[in-house]
């Protein structure tokens with residue numbers, strides 16, 4: 001897809017931004033990041049600050065360690081800890097062609113489109129797919145933690 005970007009930065013590699021907590025890594029995360037990478041050329045992952053994870057239990061693993069693990073995954077070109085207050089500040093700086101929302105991320109795609117338009121950011125918002133439901137694994141950080149508590153607690 002190199003060179004065919006029609007967004008604000010034509011002629012350059014199409015940057016895709018993915019984001020999430022990534023508390024305890026599992027194949028669902030890898031599936032999401034592979035899917036996101038296929039939407040462009042260069043994948044930058046914004047790892048949520050623990051203080052911004054307010055819609056579910058706070059992560060067990062500290063932010064810098066979550067960032068380092070995500071940075072080591074094959075589809076990922078760069079992983080950075082997010083902004084502490086303004087989730088659109090890194091987006092303004094990165095100027096991505098695509099924001100890839102996770103299949104179950106609570107963010108509303110139209111709300112994000114409206115916020116991007118308010119800031120004059122020209123960027124597509126897409127949703128990634130879910131990992132195959134019949135996979136015999138534990139594809140959720142929260143469920144891994146629950147299982148540890150049930151079986152080892």
Ligand SMILES: Cc1cc2nc3c(=O)[nH]c(=O)nc-3n(C[C@H](O)[C@H](O)[C@H](O)COP(=O)(O)O)c2cc1C
Nearest residue numbers: 019020021046048049052053082083086087105107
């Ligand atoms: C476009 C976008 C940008 C984001 N940027 C940041 C950020 O700069 N800092 C941050 O702490 N979280 C950021 N987030 C993450 C959210 O704050 C939220 O915690 C995260 O999406 C949780 O996803 P999860 O439930 O899938 O783990 C961003 C999310 C989106 C959709």
Ligand SMILES: Nc1ncnc2c1ncn2[C@@H]1O[C@H](COP(=O)(O)OP(=O)(O)OP(=O)(O)O)[C@@H](O)[C@H]1O
Nearest residue numbers: 020021022028032102103104130131139140141142
């Ligand atoms: N099974 C899965 N299939 C596809 N994408 C997934 C899967 N699990 C998580 N993701 C995606 O990975 C990103 C980060 O997810 P997150 O850190 O919330 O993981 P999680 O395992 O769903 O966490 P929790 O169990 O605490 O909700 C999100 O965009 C999410 O949609």
